[in-house]
Amino acid sequence: xxxGLMAYIWEGLGVTLMLTVFGALLGLVFAFIAGLGRSSNRxxxxxxxxxxxxxxxxxxxxxLLFALIFILPQFGYQLNTLFAGILALALNIGAYAAxxxxxxxxxxxxxxxxxxxxxxxxxxxxxxxxVLPQAVVAMIPPFSNNLIELLKATSLxxxxxxxxxxxxxxxxxxxxxxxxxxxxxxxxxxxLIALVLTTIMRLLERLAARRLGRQVPTGLFARKExx
Amino acid sequence: xxxxxxxxxxxxxxxxGKNVVLDDLSFSVKSGERVTLIGPSGSGKTTILRMLMxxxxxxxxxxxxxxxxxxxxxxxxxxxPASEAHIRKVRQRITMVFQHFNLFPNMKVLRNVTxxxxxxxxxxxxxxxxxxxxxxxxxGLGDKxxxxxxxxxxxxxxxxxxxxxxxVDPDVLLLDEVTSALDPEIAAEVLDVLRDIAKTTxxxxxxxxxxxxxxxxxxxxxxxxxxxxxxxxxxxEKLFNEPEHERTQAFLRSVIDET
Numbered sequence: 093x094x095x096g097l098m099a100y101i102w103e104g105l106g107v108t109l110m111l112t113v114f115g116a117l118l119g120l121v122f123a124f125i126a127g128l129g130r131s132s133n134r135x136x137x138x139x140x141x142x143x144x145x146x147x148x149x150x151x152x153x154x155x156l157l158f159a160l161i162f163i164l165p166q167f168g169y170q171l172n173t174l175f176a177g178i179l180a181l182a183l184n185i186g187a188y189a190a191x192x193x194x195x196x197x198x199x200x201x202x203x204x205x206x207x208x209x210x211x212x213x214x215x216x217x218x219x220x221x222x223v224l225p226q227a228v229v230a231m232i233p234p235f236s237n238n239l240i241e242l243l244k245a246t247s248l249x250x251x252x253x254x255x256x257x258x259x260x261x262x263x264x265x266x267x268x269x270x271x272x273x274x275x276x277x278x279x280x281x282x283x284l285i286a287l288v289l290t291t292i293m294r295l296l297e298r299l300a301a302r303r304l305g306r307q308v309p310t311g312l313f314a315r316k317e318x319x
Numbered sequence: 320x321x322x323x324x325x326x327x328x329x330x331x332x333x334x335x336g337k338n339v340v341l342d343d344l345s346f347s348v349k350s351g352e353r354v355t356l357i358g359p360s361g362s363g364k365t366t367i368l369r370m371l372m373x374x375x376x377x378x379x380x381x382x383x384x385x386x387x388x389x390x391x392x393x394x395x396x397x398x399x400p401a402s403e404a405h406i407r408k409v410r411q412r413i414t415m416v417f418q419h420f421n422l423f424p425n426m427k428v429l430r431n432v433t434x435x436x437x438x439x440x441x442x443x444x445x446x447x448x449x450x451x452x453x454x455x456x457x458x459g460l461g462d463k464x465x466x467x468x469x470x471x472x473x474x475x476x477x478x479x480x481x482x483x484x485x486x487v488d489p490d491v492l493l494l495d496e497v498t499s500a501l502d503p504e505i506a507a508e509v510l511d512v513l514r515d516i517a518k519t520t521x522x523x524x525x526x527x528x529x530x531x532x533x534x535x536x537x538x539x540x541x542x543x544x545x546x547x548x549x550x551x552x553x554x555x556e557k558l559f560n561e562p563e564h565e566r567t568q569a570f571l572r573s574v575i576d577e578t
Contacts, residue, residue, distance in 0.1 A: 207421035305467025
């Protein structure tokens, strides 16, 4: 493969990683707003959070992407294509992850909140000091799944001509005719990125669990035990 | 112990569904008084503590704490539902120790004890840590400051919870079956700590317990609950030695308890 084609691949890899990282960060923001919103005291907030979660969970990322890139401009809003890609992915994954946030918050034993009331923490302090630090530990394993889903969904952006890894691979295939090799390489590439992401998430899980004084078995292939 | 009425319940009513837990209950506790609530389970004892802690709202009636109403605010002659700020102000004087300890697992032992003094009472870090160490020393856990709660036994966790409660300088300490989840031997250690505290402070205490010897030792007054109301109210000597009410006699016979 020529150096020029290789440069395409590296650039594509960069775009894929960027979509994954920024999609995840923005998705995380949506997830926390919607997930915490669903246990708000205000009906309006609860309703809005539920509408977001239910609607965006049902949208295929690809359709959402087309909508942001091809339909929005007709109403006079032209988004940067790459940003549209990040936004579409984030809206989608955020809706899934919102359910994770909601479930994890609900999994904190009620006695914890009662103790926080007994110490007269403000509602915000209860959330920040007691509920979230415990809930986050429960969020990380399902977030890890969401992150891998996100990584895989990034390949959809190649269909709107964003030059991610898949798009670059298509270019290489077109100019070399090496279909088998290119697609095999692409599979291995995504697999390796997923492995790296999983490892990072396991590390985060262990760090978070240690703060609660729990142990999580080390290593990628360690058997998961009840903690 | 000759204070004014410090805590007052007036016509307090609470039902969970059709089950009436407290039926137009009125009673009061004086400042510095240590009162034990006894009675069969489901007779409303714990509900009283939870209402004082604002964990369960009464359906009707008013609860007063040192002249302020817990769930109501006075505007002129009117009693209006209290704002969150008012509830926090009154609640500041009260704290509670729970049956299942409820230590925060995301904080080490010392931080469990110092977090509220620093972030709720506004004490300096140094002052809170100093006092926290003192209290943990007092409950016999001076060597566990940096342990995680999960590394402690149940009895140790409960002693941390007691230190945590004392750290917010409460006027009223609520003890909700604090030894029910512990083995008898461990329970005795925890009760010894509480006996010391009772002897050395003038904190008002409301205590729900099945540890009758403890109740006899530390309380000024015992209230016997049955079916949503108080059926007998007297000194521990009177109530344990010569209970008047037949229901009290039957209850005391059934509670064979050495602690």
